[in-house]
Amino acid sequence: xSVDGFEKDxxxxxxxxxxLRPICDGTAGGGELPRxxxxxxxxxxxxxxxxxxxxPDQAPASGIxxxxxxxxxxxxxxxxxxxxxxxxxxxxxxxxxxxxxxxLETAKQEAQNEKCGGLLDHPDGGIIVVQAKGxxxxxxxxxxxxxxxxxxxxxxxxxxAYEFTPNVLVTMxxxxxxQRGHIVAWEMCCRALASLGYRIENAVxxxxxxxxxxTCQHIEEYFEKYETESYICRARKDKVFRxxxxxxxxxxxxxxxxxxxxxxxxxxxxxxxxxxxxxYRWGGQLPEAAIRVEFQFRRESLRERWSVSTVNxxxxxxxxxxxxxxxEWLRFAEHPVDRQGNHQTRSVEWCKWRDVQxxxxxxxxxxxxxxxxxxxxxxxxxxxxxxxxGCLASAAGCVEFRPQNAKEFIxxxxxxxxxxxNGNGMEKLDRxxxxxRARNPIDRDHLGNAPPHFCEKVxxxxxxxxxxxxGSTQSS
Numbered sequence: 001x002s003v004d005g006f007e008k009d010x011x012x013x014x015x016x017x018x019x020l021r022p023i024c025d026g027t028a029g030g031g032e033l034p035r036x037x038x039x040x041x042x043x044x045x046x047x048x049x050x051x052x053x054x055x056p057d058q059a060p061a062s063g064i065x066x067x068x069x070x071x072x073x074x075x076x077x078x079x080x081x082x083x084x085x086x087x088x089x090x091x092x093x094x095x096x097x098x099x100x101x102x103x104l105e106t107a108k109q110e111a112q113n114e115k116c117g118g119l120l121d122h123p124d125g126g127i128i129v130v131q132a133k134g135x136x137x138x139x140x141x142x143x144x145x146x147x148x149x150x151x152x153x154x155x156x157x158x159x160x161a162y163e164f165t166p167n168v169l170v171t172m173x174x175x176x177x178x179q180r181g182h183i184v185a186w187e188m189c190c191r192a193l194a195s196l197g198y199r200i201e202n203a204v205x206x207x208x209x210x211x212x213x214x215t216c217q218h219i220e221e222y223f224e225k226y227e228t229e230s231y232i233c234r235a236r237k238d239k240v241f242r243x244x245x246x247x248x249x250x251x252x253x254x255x256x257x258x259x260x261x262x263x264x265x266x267x268x269x270x271x272x273x274x275x276x277x278x279x280y281r282w283g284g285q286l287p288e289a290a291i292r293v294e295f296q297f298r299r300e301s302l303r304e305r306w307s308v309s310t311v312n313x314x315x316x317x318x319x320x321x322x323x324x325x326x327x328e329w330l331r332f333a334e335h336p337v338d339r340q341g342n343h344q345t346r347s348v349e350w351c352k353w354r355d356v357q358x359x360x361x362x363x364x365x366x367x368x369x370x371x372x373x374x375x376x377x378x379x380x381x382x383x384x385x386x387x388x389x390g391c392l393a394s395a396a397g398c399v400e401f402r403p404q405n406a407k408e409f410i411x412x413x414x415x416x417x418x419x420x421x422n423g424n425g426m427e428k429l430d431r432x433x434x435x436x437r438a439r440n441p442i443d444r445d446h447l448g449n450a451p452p453h454f455c456e457k458v459x460x461x462x463x464x465x466x467x468x469x470x471g472s473t474q475s476s
Contacts, residue, residue, distance in 0.1 A: 209296045
């Protein structure tokens with residue numbers, strides 16, 4: 001369906017503002033969720049999104065509006081994290097987990113019998129929807145798949161996570177992320193899990209999508225740039241999407257990847273998204289045209305390219321990652337790029353792509369830290385030290401050694417390593433160091449010492465700068 005055809009259907013748009021509002025505020029069918037015979041749900045907590053519908057007539061405070069393109073048009077838009085998947089490693093309170101497991105299994109059986117989600121009351125208020133069956137994610141078997149406040153949570157039967165196997169999987173989709181933002185939505189998830197008795201020890205992002213929506217921009221303009229080779233991209237793969245012979249989107253790369261597509265065309269088959277997009281992305285009204293520029297990152301690219309290890313680490317580095325992707329990884333030029341003469345850097349950036357860069361910068365400008373690009377040919381010292389720490393922790397667990405403090409753990413490590421350094425151990429160590437340096441010429445600044453967070457984790461009373469305990473006068 002074309003944009004013109006959609007605009008003519010004014011009745012559908014009018015209905016979307018009122019009839020589809022319950023979908024956005026967490027209820028179905030214009031009323032409260034069915035309780036399956038239960039009483040009314042307890043009062044919802046501050047963590048709940050249920051009582052906060054979008055207000056199409058008023059753009060959210062975080063919206064970015066009124067910036068001008070070089071053609072004199074006014075564009076409106078906003079953006080943020082559009083998809084977030086996290087693997088959580090943590091511990092359940094034994095008593096609460098035993099009770100919760102029974103409740104989840106009962107609700108799961110009800111869902112199987114009624115062919116719809118079973119329902120539970122959350123301790124903080126609101127309703128937990130339990131799906132009729134679990135699922136598998138790689139080698140992880142999720143026994144209970146639940147949804148609370150628009151957040152999908154998969155729970156395994158393990159009360160304690162293993163070293164490389166999480167026991168909780170979290171998925172946040174665009175609806176909750178648009179209305180709450182990624183930082184608040186993640187805090188809501190942590191509070192919801194804590195109320196159920198789960199304590200997160202480590203949270204590893206496995207997928208993250210970031211995007212901006214740009215009104216007054218047309219996908220045909222981007223396709224013209226694509227056809228005339230007026231772009232610079234580090235990805236080797238690209239693809240064009242069509243619907244009824246009309247171009248609806250362009251994709252670059254695999255992981256990371258970028259998709260640029262007609263957002264209005266995509267949402268025609270998902271009308272429940274229109275009220276939320278109008279309120280939180282398009283400045284309060286349905287635009288004549290709107291495109292989305294979306295970057296997707298998987299665990300491998302986050303870890304290998306930017307050394308992202310945790311959710312908070314990802315959030316801190318998103319401004320630098322967004323800037324790299326829009327300024328270095330992909331750029332559109334005013335004129336066709338001279339690829340034969342290898343003069344790509346001289347190309348003048350397309351004015352509308354500068355608007356995209358500005359929007360990403362404004363959306364992710366706060367609370368950012370540097371995200372230095374990891375050079376693949378050079379070892380990542382942070383990852384190597386963390387792997388060493390994991391191996392040492394596993395060794396301690398194998399002999400059932402439970403240190404009471406960091407110093408005791410350090411002494412145990414020293415006792416294990418000293419025999420290896422006796423005899424010709426130092427010669428082996430020196431040879432190994434020379435082999436690594438020969439294969440990978442590494443700047444001294446890149447290697448440095450052990451990462452500060454490693455010292456804080458293992459031995460907070462030992463200085464990372466000197467490698468000596470406080471007050472020590474001799475090197476170890």
